[in-house]
Amino acid sequence: MSGPLASLKVLDFSTLLPGPFASLMLADMGAEVLRIESPTRPDLLRVLPPHDRGTSASHAYLNRNKRSLALDLKQAEALEIVRTLVADYDIVLEQFRPGVMERLGLGYEALKAINPRLIYMSITGYGQTGPYKDRAGHDINYLALAGVASYTGRQDSGPLPLGVQVADVGGGSLHAVVGLLAAVIARQQSGVGQYLDVSMTDCSFSLNAMAGAGYLACGVEPEWESQVLNGGSFYDYYRTRDGRWMSVGSLEPAFMQALCAALGRPELAAHSLKPEQQRVLKQALQVEFEKRRFDELCELFAGLDACVEPVLTLSEAVAHPQLKARALVSQVPRGDGSSQAQIACPLKFSEGLPAPRHIGVAVGAHSDEVLAELGFSVQRIAELRRSKVVG
Template sequence: MQGPLASLKVLDFSTLLPGPFASLLLADMGAEVLRIESPTRPDLLRIMPPHDQGVSASHAYLNRNKRSLALDLKQPAALEIIKRLLGEHDILLEQFRPGVMERLGLGYEALKAINPRLIYVSITGYGQTGPYRERAGHDINYLALTGLSSYTGRADSGPLPLSIQAADIAGGSLHGVIGLLAAVIARQHSGQGQHLDVSMADCAFSLNALAGAGYLACDVLPARENQMLNGGSFYDYYRTRDGRWMSVGSLEPAFMQALCEALGRSELAVHGLDPAQQYLLKQALQAEFEKRDLAELCELFAAVDACVEPVLSLAEALAHPQLQAREVVTQVPRGDGSSQAQMACPLKFSEGLPEPRHIGVELGAHTDQVLGELGFSVERIARLRGDKVIL
């Protein structure tokens, strides 16, 4: 089985999380992904703990199914190798700051002249234009500057660091894949590639979806705990008697009625959508949840369709029958006959996806193989290694 993207060949110059998560999705769906990695400045993800048999678990996951070519892009001979690769690899993903690829002779215009069908995806913090184009940033900064953090968290304690990298993944990775595949479809009609400028800050701003629409059209400024979905209503988390938490999302009247009846407080249901009663409603619901332990509440709501679920640890989530039924974990070969448990591709295709081939490999693991496919002789490969062009 090849997968729906088996016809795509991708050169991936990215590191850390945004670009590698994007190319992981592509590789899981069958695309051939070749990572171009620096032999002198290895991807920091390679050393990120925790480690499994000496290998970073994060790197092993984010770079599964990908080949690795260790290539010093500052060496003139490296440009020849990239040009040869462009004969077949007509999608390029890069994550450098604006201008870096141009200085290396690998900018879009230069490579487009070699292959007009090239789709060139640049993922950066702030995009290719604007006063912040060369400014450093991380996920927390993009969420802060785009307004998202201003209404996330609690009114009395301020914004909270998210436990996931929302701007990196939902911004850079997922939008990058969407744009890349849209460009592939456009190329099928025009025969021409294009340059895709993906700003994680831009994409994070678009995640303001509901609150942003309300502010732009109605001048309703969101703040912490003043929106229906950010703690400004009963839609929230509630502490249990044993110090655990339950999530309550009973927005629709039928769900609210079911929630209140299950708790023995059916009279509270009428207040579900009343803005003036939200504080008192939350207090009443909290009092009811604190009367019961988490296990008791889970049993109580097991057969009640009210959008009420426990807050589970990652270990508990993996043991949940719904996630087990969806097969969210897969076993990926290490290369030594054993395998590593990893999160599976979440997309379900009726024709299936190819089985994972291998975890993320050592730096330059496929260098000789790739250069051999390009027609380089064993002697030439040895000279390139001696000249420190390749690892």
């Protein structure tokens, strides 16, 4: 089983989360992904705890199914190796600040001259243009500038530092994969590749799908706990008697009626969405939830279609029958005969996907193999290692 993207070959110069998550998706779907890594400046993700047998669990997951070629891009011979590879690759994915690849002689125009079919993507915080293009940033900054944080939080405590990197993954990675595959389809018609400029701030701004639409069309500026879906209604989380939490999303009348009946307060279902009535409703629901333990509420709502679900820990989520039925945990070979549990590819294809091949590997684990495929002799590879062109 080769996967739907088995025909694609990707050179991946990215590090940390956005680019690697994008190339992970491509690799899981069968693409051949070759990471180009520095032998002297390792990806910081490699040292991020926790570690499993000395390897960062995050790195092992985000870089599974990928090969690694360690090259010192400050040396001319290393750049020549990249140019040789480009002739046979479909996609270049890079995540440096604007201008870095151009200064190395590996920008889009230079590589397009070698391979006109090349699809070249740059993922950055702010894009290749604009006054912030050279500015440093992280996920929290992109969400702040995109307006997302201005209405995602609580009135008494402000914006929430989200546990999931929404700008990096939801903004950068997922938009990147969509753009790359669209460019592949376009190339099938035109025969030529193109350059894609992905800004995590731009993509985060596009995630303001409902609040942003309301502001631009109607001038309604969203604030914390002011809308139906951001804490301004009963649609929220509720603390249980023993300090756990339940999620309540019973928006439709039938679900609201089921919720209130289960709590023994059917009259609460008559409340409208007017702000003053919603405040009263939320207070009443909180009182009812705090009367019961978490396990009691789980049992109470287990058989009801009321859009009420428990807030699970990761260990509980892994063991949940729905996630288990969907096979969302996969055992991935470490390379020594053992395996590591990882989050599986969530996409379900009727033809299936190839089994995971290996976790993320050491820097340059495939350097000799890749160079041999390019026709380098054992002696020449040894020379390149001695001169530290290759790691």
